[in-house]
Amino acid sequence: MALPAVLGITSSSDSAVASPQTATSGTDTQQVGKTARDRPRHRKTRTGCFNCKRRRIKCKEERPACRNCVKSGYTCEYPAQTRLYISHNFLLYAVLGFAAADLEANGGTNSSLSVPAMTYRCKAIHLFRKAIASFQEPEMTTKATVPTESKHPKPRKSAKIAGDPKPQTDSQHYGQSIMSFDQGSALVASCYLLMGQSQYLGDGIQDFMTLTRGSASLRAEMIRLGFPPLFQNLEPKDSIETMRKHLKKIPPLDKPWIDSGETSLEMLKFICADGLQLAYLANLENVLLYCKTDTFKVYTSVMGHFIWWQSLPFQEFQRIIDMTDQVNILLATHWVALMMAMSFLRKASMKINEESKKKPEMQEKGRGGASSQAKEKGMCTEPWYYWLACMNRWIKDDYRKFNTWPQWVQDRLDENAMYFYS
Known part of the structure; x- marks a missing residue:
């Protein structure tokens, strides 16, 4: 027997139909529950002052003192630096x-x-x-x-x-370094x-x-901004003079691959499209030219090439690193091959770095590591070698005749990783 619905009380069979009082009460309960759920709870705070962290309340991080500390009369202190x-x-x-x-x-x-x-x-x-x-x-x-x-x-x-830059919005610190x-x-x-x-x-x-x-x-x-220079120990002081002292002991090079490199660079002149590529080529020619006369000028020419492309305007710099252009790839392969062949520069640089270390005995422990194991297997572990091997594969068949010298350098390194050290 079904009970009559009196004062909002219904039977189980009529539970789907709610009285006005019950519906209103349920709506209010849901409203309160929803408000409680939407309210952000800050049981902990990972940033802010020490007092707010200790009290586990949200810190607004006002400077010099936050609002919570001002109200409570505490001395507001922040961590010295962000983690x-x-x-x-x-x-x-x-x-x-x-x-x-x-x-x-x-x-x-x-x-x-x-x-x-x-x-x-x-x-x-x-x-x-x-x-x-x-x-x-x-x-x-x-x-x-x-x-x-x-x-x-x-x-x-x-x-x-x-x-690509995205559309800009308002910023409090726009145009100012923070x-x-x-x-x-x-x-x-x-x-x-x-x-x-x-x-x-x-x-x-x-x-x-x-x-x-x-x-x-x-x-x-x-x-x-007046900050002290960082990584002062990467290069010793007066590195140019130090390099001059080491390179003056090395006589000018008389290698057949120098003439082959000059011939290969001469061929590139016929396919360079503009003055930017010709300037790139001229820097490489200077490096090879000084190989026969003065090894220290080879070093200054290499550094001059680095400074040249670093100081290019942005649009011209983007054109130089565009590797969808076959001429740019050829210029890059010749540059990397030239750097791989200049082993005397790497030897002098390594010697200077070893002499500049305060504790050379610490370096003895790492000489039997992965790099030494790779060299014992005949593998070339020079970092730029990976660029040379990859870019040589990018050269299309129509341009391979201009890339014979960089390919020859890679072949020698594949046969003997120490070929240019002899």
Whole structure:
């Protein structure tokens, strides 16, 4: 027997029909529950002053004292610096990417580190660009996708770290640098790590040149802001004079491959399209020319070429690193082949670095590592070798006659990694 619906009480069979009082009460309960759920709860606070962290309340982070401390009469104190894993995580990813690439390239492990190395690299580049954008312009909404490792990368028009600018929005600090010393140091360190990893990537020459140019701009910005120079121990003081002292002991080179290189550069003149490519070619010709007369001038010519492309206007720099142009690839293969053949420069640089270290005994422990094992197997572990091998594959059949000398350099290195050291 069904009970009558009195004062909003219904039977189980009539539960689908609610009385007005019950419906109103349920709506109010849902409203209160929804409001409670929407209210942000701050059981902990990871940023802010010490008092708000201790009290586990949200800190508005006003300066010099937050509102909570002012109301409570506490002395407001903030941490001295932001934690590394919060604001400088691009540096962490850059370290992991470089370490994985170095282990794989030097023969210490198999190719299982290829994908992690590139994944960490993409994360570091994405966060690096985000940090740079926050200093002088509004944040760019870019996404870093996990790449699929390819043994035969295709030529690209520009570097992977460069992106199209997004529409700008209002920013409180637009046009003003808000870089701190810690942030600038982390950015410069990340630049060097990404540059180091670029040397192990077959298609990394564009990224290397872009990062080299960017690191110079970052260092100049830090100097403008009055920060002390970073990484003073990377190169000894008066490095040019130190290099002169070491190179004056080396006589001019008299090798048959120098004449072959000059002939190959002469052939490139017929296919250079504009003055920019001819200027690139002239720098390489100067390096080969001084090989027969003065080894120290070879060093200054090499450094002059670096300074030349770093100081190019942005549009011209983008044209130089456009690897969809076969002439640009040929110029790059000749430059890299020339650097691989100039073994005396690397030997002098390594000797200077060893002499500048305060504790040379610490270096003895690492001489039996992955790099030495790779050399014992006859593998070329010079970083730029990967660029040469990759770009030689990019040359099309119609242009291979202009690339005979760089291909010859690669063949000699494949046969004997120490060929140009003799």
